[in-house]
Amino acid sequence: MNGIGSNQALVLSALSDDFGRPRASHMVFVGNPGSGKSAVARLLAKAYHELGILRKPKFLEVERMDLVARDKHATIAKTQEVLEEARGGILFIDEANMLGAGSKRSKLDYGVDAINEIIASIDASAHGTGDNNLPLIILAGFPVEMHRFLHSQHDLRKRFPLTFEFPDYSCIELAKIFVDLAHAKGFDLEESLTVDVIGKLLEDETTAIWRSERNGRVSEMLLAGAKQEVRRRMREASFMDEESGGEVDPQLIIHADLLNISQAEFK
Secondary structure (H helix, E strand, O other): OOOOOOOOHHHHHOOOOOOOOOOOOOEEEEEOOOOOHHHHHHHHHHHHHHHHOOOOOOOOOOOHHHHOOOHHHHHHHHHHHHHHHOOOOEEEEOOHHHHHHEEEEOOOOOOHHHHHHHHHHHHHOOOOOOOOOOOOEEEEHHHHHHHHHOOOOOOOEEOEEEEEEOOOHHHHHHHHHHHHHHHHOOOOOOOOOOOOHHHHHHHOOOOOHHHHHHOOOOOHHHHHHHHHHHHHHHHHHOOHHHHHHHOOOOOEOOHHHHHHHHHHOOO
């Protein structure tokens, strides 16, 4: 399911429980870097708050180092602190599969203690014996790694019934993102730079594997590079005679800008 296009499904998955009260299930987001997992989770925090599903529009993003300490007791305390901080909102655990990766310096894996604490908190809340203001928890990570992790964590997997997949962006989608970013920053594009042309350029100058490791960041990188190209053209123009046509529009991105940056820095 597409990361951005899945917003409607995410909202529909959280309508109400058997008593008509707004509720939502804990979820798993899987996708490659830059595919929109954290961006959608942030939007979800606001949407669920407006729907009355969450008490706060709060979004807290953490990773293994925020949950796991040097021993069991410290790990439990650290995890409890994070759960407390995210109360009423969304707790987004990025690269959650790393909770199953032990330290190279120790055979003991305290990540399992963080996992057990999360499970205990979810169960206590579900049975009405704990804090009913527990945050909505989203486990996020890359597809292969998360599949292996959840396959080995059956008890944890049972508490996260919903999984949303965030596929890689196509070249046309990346081109549309680039155009939106450029316009938002006050840039114009020369007439020949249509979405189709930019998409074809990305397809020709990058590989699918390279794009899958970046996704939406490709568009950000392209814009950052285009800005540099515009500045470079302006510097060169400053040394040229005005009669030679050295004037450069500082807000206009041309086809050569994108071609230069993609050939120089993209793969």
